[in-house]
Amino acid sequence: MTLALSLTILVLIGISVWQIAKIFELSQAKKENTQVANDEDNQFNGKLMFAFLLFIYGITLFSFWKWGDVLLPAPASEHGTDYDNLMWISFAIIFFVQTITQALLHYFAYKYRGKKGQKALFYADNDRLEAIWTIIPVITLAGLILYGLYTWTDIMSLEENEDALVVELYAQQFNWKARYAGQDGVLGDANVRFLQDFDGRNLVGIDATDPNGLDDVVVQELHLPVGREVQFKMRSQDVLHSAYMPFFRAQMNCVPGMITEFAFTPNKTTEEMRTLPEVVAKVKKINKIRAANSKELVAKGEEALEPYVFDYLLLCNKICGASHYNMQMKIVVETPEEFEKWMTEQQTFAQVIQ
């Protein structure tokens, strides 16, 4: 039934657009028929150009007013603030240029709309003008490039750090696992060849003959201590994945056959994040939406949605197959004491394969 109905609707829409177009065409066919713009068209479209400028400004303001709160979530890593600063500076420049150039473009289109008998100015070149608008972008971009590269090097350079926590992120269709190096601080060798050992209990393919691996800890929920650098080693067992942690301004692809790296220092615990006014407001807003959706579901006889509680997330951000959209892992950032306590509760690889 829905099939026939929607097919009919589709056909009707098609026919009506066609017919409207036809009527429209017939209605003005008699008046004048060169199909080249005349003064009336220039007037009308010139004014619409100006209106369109207002539309662009309008949709910009509207979007920021209505959806401004969804932009970049609060940063939760040490380099996050640097990242955000660079982002807002770039944005400021972009907005400035966008506002001015769109204004000039559309205003000129409005102001100089054609009239019969009017002649355009023969103005083909001006080297000085062109030099100016070559040099200004050069200077601006030089600044942005230097600032960007400085921040980039800062974020991406992985320095030896005895105190750093080494964690392996392990990706597979369609879930994440994490491996901690254990007491010795060294991750044991691993390869997909070992995945079938120990009846599938060797979840990330640790080489059981490597003593460094025996105290490794493999988990399905990522726990991180606050204030300590975390050095991630990323692996994938099947296809490309990307470990995306938006709150920490962190992302790195997981590539089968190689180990990729990324490091950051979380600076807010999950609990601290939950009390940030910005996050509180966001959670409240989401729960309002969820409550409304629940009402509809309950009316249909389905289960209501659980209320949302803030948690850090690890998402997959490289297309990896059917359930790509649901490949996630919860991240818990906690105090070092809580972290140590949690760690002692986990089983080491040696214990798992016993």
Place this chain on the structure above:
Amino acid sequence: MSTVAAHVEEEDHGHHHKETFITKYVFSQDHKMIAKQYLITGLFMGIIGIAMSLLFRLQLAWPEQPFGIFEVLLGKWAPDGVMDPNVYLALVTIHGTIMVFFVLTAGLSGTFSNLLIPLQIGARDMASGLLNMISFWLFFLSSVIMVASLFVEAGPAAAGWTIYPPLSALPQAQPGSGMGMTLWLVSMAIFIASSLLGSLNYIVTVLNLRTKGMTMTRLPLTIWAFFVTAIIGVVSFPVLLSAALLLIMDRSFGTSFFLSDIFIQGEVLHYQGGSPVLYEHLFWFLGHPEVYIVLLPALGITSEIIATNARKPIFGYRAMVASILAIAFLSTIVWGHHMFISGMNPFLGSVFTFTTLLIAIPSAVKAFNYITTLWKGNLQMNPAMLFSIGLVSTFITGGLTGIILGDSTLDINVHDTYFVVAHFHLVMGISALYGLFAGVYHWFPKMFGRMMNKNLGYVHFWVTAVAAYGVFFPMHFIGMAGLPRRYYTNTAFPYFDDLANINVVITVFALIAGAAQLVFLYNFIHSMFYGKEAEQNPWRSNTLEWTAPVEHMHGNWPGAIPHVHRWAYDYSKPGQEEDFVPQHIPLKEGEEELQH
């Protein structure tokens, strides 16, 4: 075809070969007919590509809701009318492939390079009519194969239009990586062959067949754009071909170019020592120049149309040519900005950030020069002019966010989110589509001898312009919020619940934009048969194509080819009666040619 060039110099060349229906309309070697064939095939593919985007937009706005239209079009892939996740991925993949390659490369460049290169440089035809014909038919064949891949048992390719291995290499990884992917690769290999034949032909024609007086510095900017685009294509498409061939080897002959250490579906595979990162390098070595292969012809078309309709010379002709050349050069050394977080050495990221942000400079020059061309003009608001101004607007809006994405640091958090989707759709998708529309409205009289209806053109433009911003402006927001692209739905993350209503807004605008294209389609088809008959030079333009008769003929001009005496932009030149002086008019006594 040198024989044509040789004998058409004679007056009565038309009688030399009798044309049958087949040689005139099907296996034609005439560049004007081939241009029309490209356009119509491109438009047909465009309808498929755009329709697909509307389908997955429905899913994104109302996730996992049943739609009758899904049942009709997707059949078993939409059980009870709910779209399957694999189908969603297939739709975004084929949408991207079709729009980028089949519509905006072949449909745009193929149409207008073919139509305009011989006509604007004053040549009887392309250097090789035969290769030109083969080029079109290879394109047609690749289109047929791509469309056929939609109907295979396990569905078409679904690994994203970039088809990164291992996802695209292993049928175990997703159903679309089976037969569908094989057809995708075969289709693209043929497409590349077609594109190379076309490009070589364009390059040779521009270099060798210009009429007397048509120096390189008198070439219209359209020709410069097509010429440079063809060079980029020749440089970069073969690299994609090699990537595709290596991928075919990995898929079918057990080699390990891109694969290593893989465990999938409970099985360790034998591949050792390959790297998907290598594929990414090869892919983007074409993939990024491809952006300019799509965009430069649109900018060339815009330059011509803005100058003609502003009744003013294009401002800074030399700078425009220089920036086309600069963009072309830079486009081949920036591919790594798609790979900042691919696992390649971060130092490479620094280098690519540097080269990438440099592209902003020639781009800015172009934008400012367009704006200055409008200044103190006498703007004739024909539909083609509106689309050209619209192009400059979306080129600016979309281009500016490139400053964020091209910065390796900022890319970390917005990489592969909807922010990227918004950026490239505005700067290359919408801009190039506007270029295509502008070109169709402007050269329709040249192609079909009839005018398109201007008022329908206005409706088409204004609805599209509003809807395009309505679709892609809000999309930046969901991207900045961290929503990854290629997600079947965002309901798996309660954190994204507040983005649902933005997705509805986007989809509503997308549907409106889609409906507006029906107006264009009506106007196009109807005008082809019933449009008002065109005058020889309806837009009062300077370029040579308007000196050729309305009625198409083999060899383009009856009698001798006009000679060229000036550049293409003598609009509103002081001391002239009319506000345009076509290129073939000799300089008046005492008139100076502008030193440009």
